[in-house]
Amino acid sequence: MGTLYRHFPTKDDLLATVLEQQFTSWLTAAHEQATATEDPWQALAGFFEQMLTTQAGNRAVIESYASTGGPTSSCAQRCYSFIDELRTRCMNAGLLRPDVTTADLVLLSGSLSQAVLTTGDTHPGQWRRLLHISLDGLSSRNTEPLPEPAAHLHPPRND
Template identity: 85%
Template sequence: MTLAEQPTPAPEQPAPRGRRADAERNRAAIMEAAGVVFAEYGGAVDVREIARRSGVGMGTLYRHFPTKDDLLLTVLEQQFGSWLTAAHEQASATEDPWQALTGFFEQMLTTQAGNRAVVESYTTRGGPTPDCAQRCYTFIDELRIRCMDVGLLRPDVTTEDLVLLSGSLSQAVLTTGDSHPGQWRRLLRISLDGLSSRNTEPLPEPTVHAETPTSD
């Protein structure tokens, strides 16, 4: 039989509408349950708990998300995107630049206080992905410039300072959440007071580590 005489393979048939609808419902149920479970227990939780709460079998879960990291990243990106969109909307609706900046910190830490997986990702990577971290950095920079333009923020504060501060406060949320819930609010108030332009004493310059000389 020549190549031309060989039968043409039948085109792959799309999944029946009912099957697609079931798959979409299962995926939505997994995402919803994972969001709750990751928020409660963080990224180290056993995925069997997510399957149990979503009402699907482990095979179904793994068909949608081959690894736990796939599921965690998908959930975190969705949650981070929703949070950042809400933060943008709140800041845009706030005329006072200082209130916009402080409102951002309040909203960020309040969100993280109720979501262990989000705060874990923020303290280690600045966000679930490099893209999320960059978007957050850009937003913080915008808030800083607004405050600088009207003289509310001490002039030597950089965007990197604010990013590092947000990470430090996120770590405080993570480490004090069980023993001293709400302690981060005191630390935030202390930190914000230090950022005010009322403070005129120059900040210390960041330490620059000398490069280790290489041998020839």
């Protein structure tokens, strides 16, 4: 126990470390899967599918993130960079509507994560419907301009 308390003075410190390890593990797996997927759209859709499936199966972890303020800034920055990579691949292939930003996709991932938590007990899997609706809205087939993004949506800082 002494060793544990030397490394983690509080339960919150231990929880933050465990959450960061789980987040890093998930993000590494998601990155490997997306990199192995040749089709950019399938890589983006697969990322969202994997993220939400993981969250649906680990709701306690997601709720812990809510109570601790989310992943560390370095985890958030790595995730932002990865989502930007997926967005760029889709954009370069002409598959994503041209006015979608990385911040839009990050916000969408947070919104869909909330849907997983909100519907998990009453309508498990309902998030899949919302994911498909969202992905359809991101498609380059949709040409009506989006409203201007909020000025405060910036990439996470590297602290």
